[in-house]
Amino acid sequence: MPRDEVEAAYFALLRAREELDALRRYEQFLEAEARRLRRVRSEGEALAGEVDRRMRRGLAHTDAPLAQAITARLAAIDDERPRLPARLAAAEAFVAECEQEHAARRGGH
Numbered sequence: 001m002p003r004d005e006v007e008a009a010y011f012a013l014l015r016a017r018e019e020l021d022a023l024r025r026y027e028q029f030l031e032a033e034a035r036r037l038r039r040v041r042s043e044g045e046a047l048a049g050e051v052d053r054r055m056r057r058g059l060a061h062t063d064a065p066l067a068q069a070i071t072a073r074l075a076a077i078d079d080e081r082p083r084l085p086a087r088l089a090a091a092e093a094f095v096a097e098c099e100q101e102h103a104a105r106r107g108g109h
Contacts, residue, residue: 005105006102006106010102012101016091016097017095019094020091020092020094020095023084023088023091024088026084027084027088030084037073040070
């Protein structure tokens with residue numbers, strides 16, 4: 001087997017592994033981000049409950065937009081997360097294919 005084909009298979013394998021790792025990190029990010037946003041919302045509500053509404057009047061105009069932004073971001077995360085298992089499975093399968101391809105090309109060398 002020509003050396004160029006072995007190297008090409010090896011670099012394809014490296015890229016496939018990088019993509020799989022990136023997807024795994026993305027999955028972890030989405031989980032952590034959802035937890036963070038829920039924590040921000042609950043902590044903000046707890047803090048606001050301790051202060052007289054009249055004192056918070058200067059910030060009150062930002063309450064609704066902030067709550068909407070958090071809700072929208074959580075919805076986007078909830079929309080994205082169900083697709084990840086299929087993407088991860090496809091990436092894992094592709095890594096396995098690349099490993100087989102590389103092994104076959106290396107063995108035929």
